[in-house]
Amino acid sequence: MEILAHLKTDPTIHLKxxxxxxxxxxxxxxxxxxxxxxFGSHVYENLxxxxxxxxxxxxxxxxxxxRLASTHLDLLTVDKRAFYIMAIEIATAIDGQISEDxxxxxxxxxxxxxxxxxxxxMSYEQANEMSLEEIPFMDDVRDPVWEEDDRxxxxxxxxxxxxxxxxxxxx
Numbered sequence: 001m002e003i004l005a006h007l008k009t010d011p012t013i014h015l016k017x018x019x020x021x022x023x024x025x026x027x028x029x030x031x032x033x034x035x036x037x038x039f040g041s042h043v044y045e046n047l048x049x050x051x052x053x054x055x056x057x058x059x060x061x062x063x064x065x066x067r068l069a070s071t072h073l074d075l076l077t078v079d080k081r082a083f084y085i086m087a088i089e090i091a092t093a094i095d096g097q098i099s100e101d102x103x104x105x106x107x108x109x110x111x112x113x114x115x116x117x118x119x120x121x122m123s124y125e126q127a128n129e130m131s132l133e134e135i136p137f138m139d140d141v142r143d144p145v146w147e148e149d150d151r152x153x154x155x156x157x158x159x160x161x162x163x164x165x166x167x168x169x170x171x
Contacts, residue, residue: 015046015047015048015082015086016044016045016046016047017045017078017079017082019078019128019131022124022128023128023132025132026132029132029135029136030135030136031135031136031138032135032136032137032138032139044071045070045071045072045075045076045079046070046071047068047069047070047079047082047083047086048067048068048069048070049066049067049068049086049090065099065103066090066096068083068086068087068090070083072138074138074139076130076131076134076135076138077119077122077127077130077131077134078124078127078128078130078131079131080119080127081119081120081122081124081127084112084116084119084120085120087112088109088112088113088120091109091112092109096109097109098112
């Protein structure tokens, strides 16, 4: 999600809600079968606000937009609600617009609120209850970039073989 802004400073905001601090049931939540890394699961969600030209985009994106990003593509309802509220608050404060489709189209704050009224109208408690029901079905973080990196490493090894270090280099 991008927010169109023309700011002189370089803000960076990283937000994380420790769900278990507000509801102890998150301490013993059941994850999807096969997920062994709780830190890669939806129990942990980070929301980050940064300019496009930053480490999260490997400095590939240039522009005047702020980028609001999350750890996962599919969010729990409680995190989605927080994400939407953050986008609305920031866009309102800077008189900006919001894009959800990689800057193909832009929504006013009012249009964005109308589009996501179903989630924004929920209380935190309602969103939290729904998320406790959703979490057993959510996949963990496995960024497609890592799959591509693994594939390239395998190709390299097929062509060049495994890297062999001299024992003297190790010392």
